[in-house]
Amino acid sequence: MIQTRRTLIAHLGTAIASSAITLGPKPYRSQATDTTAVDRIRIGQIGVGHGHASKISVYRNSPDYEVVGIVEHDLTVREAARSNNAFQDVPWMTQEQLLNVPGLQAVLVETEVRDSLEVAHACIDAGKHIHLDKPAGDSLPRFQELIRKAEASRLMIQMGYMYRYNPAIILLRELLKQGYLGDIFEIHAVMSKVLPASDRIEQAKYQGGMMFELGCHLIDLILGMMGVPDRVHPFSQSTSAFGDTLNDNMLAVLTYPRAIATVKSSAVEVEGFSRRHLVVCGTEGTVHIQPLDNPTATLSLSKVRGNYRSGIQEVQFPKYVRYVDDAADMARILRGEKESDYTYAHDLHVQQTVLRASGL
16 A cells, blocks of 8 residues: 555654654753744854755755855855855855854854864854764764763754655654564665766765765664664775775675664765665565655565555655755754754764774
8 A cells, every 4th residue: 555645744744753863862952942933043054165065045945044144264165156056145254253143043064074073163162053064074082072062061963964854764763663674684775976086086085985975874874773883894995987096885884783784885886876775674574765865665564564554565755855854853953842863972873883884
């Protein structure tokens, strides 16, 4: 039985409300209400060098936010960004000016990865909540210190892992919560693309290669389902397809007491976006989500479970737009309407595992 769109949306509404990640103590929750339901949250952005920096348009289009300014230290990068519609008509300013805007509550950290932790520390030190794009820098001690300071100051760190609020992932979490899949014994995840030569040069500066760049999204999902792995086995390879040193063909195997998860990421797969997928296999059922970016899920069950019949069935979802749900969830958290679905400990464990899976 294929679910109707109305039934699916109602089902996902319940699932979203009950899909909290419980790995580790103390998820962030606002103690004091910073704003009311009718106030707009004042937010700014530091950096446009990250590949996801144009997400600021989501916040500009949201009734929850007022975007007050944007910062880019590199003049060349800033000038190139001026032609991007996402940044047009937003005031450009220095970092000091932004962090001193009256009423500023949160900052999107969208710098290049090598600069992200320095900027994130400055924002936390200034008492601002942050959305920190992935991965969480390239220094584990600096990220650990950031987590410590944010938790001590009761400030939110929302990581920019873009599949957390994907409707197929929300559905998967609900199926796991209900026990419909039985005991999980296998997870297989792939996230690849063809990286242009110019981008490869920049990415090759990070020894972690494509596992560091793309595989981190999948590792975030796996730890959300399974917790911290017992062991992480990294496999790195450079195909030298472009004559550089980028580790562009990578595999990580995460082992648990009764399960094995594999993560594959490359920079040379033709039409890699369409084959991005997540497969979760349990003793009572399997979920295959593909593609991840605009998902369809194939569900196989050993018996009737809730609204789902036994056997193979396909679940369709409404068109998914990245970051809209992330922004909406952040607004609810900052208003004190809910606690974060992701603990400080979860984000720290993800970064540790990403570095291990990247061979670092």
